[in-house]
Amino acid sequence: xxxxxxxxxxxxxxxxxxxxxxxxxxxxxxxxxxxxxxxxxxxxxxxxxxxxxxxxxxxxxxxxxxxxxxxxxxxxxxxxxxxxxxxxxxxxxxxxxxxxxxxxxxxxxxxxxxxxxxxxxxxxxxxxxxxxxxxxxxxxxxxxxxxxxxxxxxxxxxxxxxxxxxxxxxxxxxxxxxxxxxxxxxxxxxxxxxxxxxxxxxxxxxxxxxxxxxxxxxxxxxxxxxxxxxxxxxxxxxxxxxxxxxxxxxxxxxxxxxxxxxxxxxxxxxxxxxxxxxxxxxxxxxxxxxxxxxxxxxxxxxxxxxxxxxxxxxxxxxxxxxxxxxxxxxxxxxxxxxxxxxxxxxxxxxxx
Numbered sequence: 001x002x003x004x005x006x007x008x009x010x011x012x013x014x015x016x017x018x019x020x021x022x023x024x025x026x027x028x029x030x031x032x033x034x035x036x037x038x039x040x041x042x043x044x045x046x047x048x049x050x051x052x053x054x055x056x057x058x059x060x061x062x063x064x065x066x067x068x069x070x071x072x073x074x075x076x077x078x079x080x081x082x083x084x085x086x087x088x089x090x091x092x093x094x095x096x097x098x099x100x101x102x103x104x105x106x107x108x109x110x111x112x113x114x115x116x117x118x119x120x121x122x123x124x125x126x127x128x129x130x131x132x133x134x135x136x137x138x139x140x141x142x143x144x145x146x147x148x149x150x151x152x153x154x155x156x157x158x159x160x161x162x163x164x165x166x167x168x169x170x171x172x173x174x175x176x177x178x179x180x181x182x183x184x185x186x187x188x189x190x191x192x193x194x195x196x197x198x199x200x201x202x203x204x205x206x207x208x209x210x211x212x213x214x215x216x217x218x219x220x221x222x223x224x225x226x227x228x229x230x231x232x233x234x235x236x237x238x239x240x241x242x243x244x245x246x247x248x249x250x251x252x253x254x255x256x257x258x259x260x261x262x263x264x265x266x267x268x269x270x271x272x273x274x275x276x277x278x279x280x281x282x283x284x285x286x287x288x289x290x291x292x293x294x295x296x297x298x299x300x301x302x303x304x305x306x307x308x309x310x311x312x313x314x315x316x317x318x319x320x321x322x323x324x325x326x327x328x329x330x331x332x333x334x335x336x337x338x339x340x341x342x343x344x345x346x347x348x349x350x351x352x
Contacts (some may be wrong), residue, residue: 002141002230008185015260020293021289021295021299021302023048025038025274025299025302025303025306027307029302029306029309031232032309032310033080033084033309034046034049036076036083038314039045039077039081039313039314039317040071040076040271040316040317041316041317041320042067044064044071044072047155048063048064048068051063051064051075052068052072052077052343053072055072057352060080061213065072072219072249074271078206078207078211079203079312080309080312081206081211081272082203082206082210082211082270082307083203083305083309083311083312085214085215085218085267085303085305086203086214086218086234086274086308087269087277087281087306087309087311088218088300088301088302088304089218089221089263089267089304090108090263090264090267090274090277090278090304090308091277091278091282091285091300091301091303091304091305091307092222092297092300092304093107093108093221093225093259093260093263093264093280093298094107094108094277094279094281094283094298095278095281095283095285095293095300096098097110097256097260097278097297098214098282099232099235099236099296100232100235100236100252100256100257100294101161101165101292102236102238103165103233104281104283105277105279107257107276107278107279108260108264108278109162109168109172109264109275109278110168110169110261111146111149111168111171111261112144112148112149112170112171112172112228112263112267113142113145113146113260113261113264113265113268114142114169114273114275115145115170115172115173115174115175115176115179116142116143116144116146116148116175117138117139117141117171117179117264117265117268117269117273118126118138118144118148118175118199118268118272119141119175119179119307120137120139120140120141120142120144120175120198120269120293121134121138121141121198121268122179122180122186122199123137123141124137124138124192125194125195125198126182126185126186126191126195129191129194131210134198134269135210135213135269135270136270137270137333138265139217139265139269141175141265142261142264142269143172143261143265144276145175145260146258147174147298148167149164149167149168149171149200150166150254152166152170153167158281161192177296177332179227179228183196183199188310193280197201197272199270199272199326200272200273200324200325200326201253201271201272201275201290201324201325201327201329202271202272202273202322202324202325203271203312203325204316204322210270213266213269213270214267214269214270214271215289216266217262217266217281218262218267220259220262221259221261221266222263222301224255224256224259224261224262225256225297228252228255228294230294231252232256232293233292233293233294234247235247235249235252235253235289236291236293259337270327272323272324272326273326274308274326274329275326275329275333276329276330276332276333276334277304277308277329277333278304279333279337280336280337281300281303281304281307282300282304283337284302285299285303288303302314308325311328311329311332312325313327314325314328
């Protein structure tokens with residue numbers, strides 16, 4: 001990388017000095033996961049949780065019941081793994097989108113993928129109530145939504161950020177209307193409750209099969225965005241500056257969007273629509289590390305995973321009935337986002 005490019009980035013992108021998240025955040029994630037394994041209406045002490053996990057690797061004297069072991073290994077562990085993957089993926093996708101659009105309000109829903117995947121999921125729930133078909137249908141319609149956005153944004157032979165955002169809003173509204181139509185046609189005694197609960201987001205149906213299903217596209221999309229971290233940094237300076245520095249802006253932007261689509265469609269497919277994570281968490285990560293996506297992307301992923309673990313623990317233990325994840329993320333995310341905006345005084349990224 002040339003000295004000129006380094007100079008531009010060093011002037012526009014700041015990294016917090018004197019504090020490293022690489023030890024603190026992984027430790028906090030591990031402690032959060034262990035605490036979540038013991039949290040719920042059927043509480044399990046930390047020593048038993050640790051013993052159950054350790055017994056899968058080394059032989060130990062059993063001091064827990066079979067029921068406790070089944071709860072930890074079959075009910076809570078796949079749910080916690082899914083929460084980590086979904087939270088980390090959505091936060092990383094939001095950070096990447098905010099970078100390439102230079103827009104603090106950007107999140108995975110901006111390209112209409114969430115709405116498209118939601119429609120695919122509810123359509124499968126209505127016609128073919130199979131978990132595998134729900135995931136495949138949600139992923140397929142998420143990709144279709146991006147394809148429509150891509151076609152719409154290129155109207156007139158031009159591809160502008162404004163056109164992309166407008167296309168995402170239009171496609172999201174269209175698929176949102178189709179979701180409403182499906183819920184209207186669904187049987188109110190049988191199909192409608194399942195569809196509504198799925199749309200509000202939940203990890204209640206987590207399994208190791210679903211963990212594997214969501215992990216592959218999320219890890220692939222996350223790796224793609226991390227490999228694009230330098231290009232995202234340059235694009236966050238603006239399209240003109242990025243073009244001057246030799247970046248193919250349109251191709252790079254669509255590569256990032258492909259990674260975002262893979263992550264968003266996969267998470268919607270297995271957990272329903274969970275909002276605000278990709279909007280709020282990158283702001284918190286940016287306040288901790290600065291705007292350099294070399295650190296911002298992984299820190300966002302760690303914070304998103306921790307945040308989702310905490311939200312899920314509250315959802316399944318606060319009341320006798322499980323609270324949908326999407327409700328809690330909206331209740332918590334909206335005021336937190338207002339506080340973040342006020343703290344940043346609407347001044348954009350660090351150094352802007």
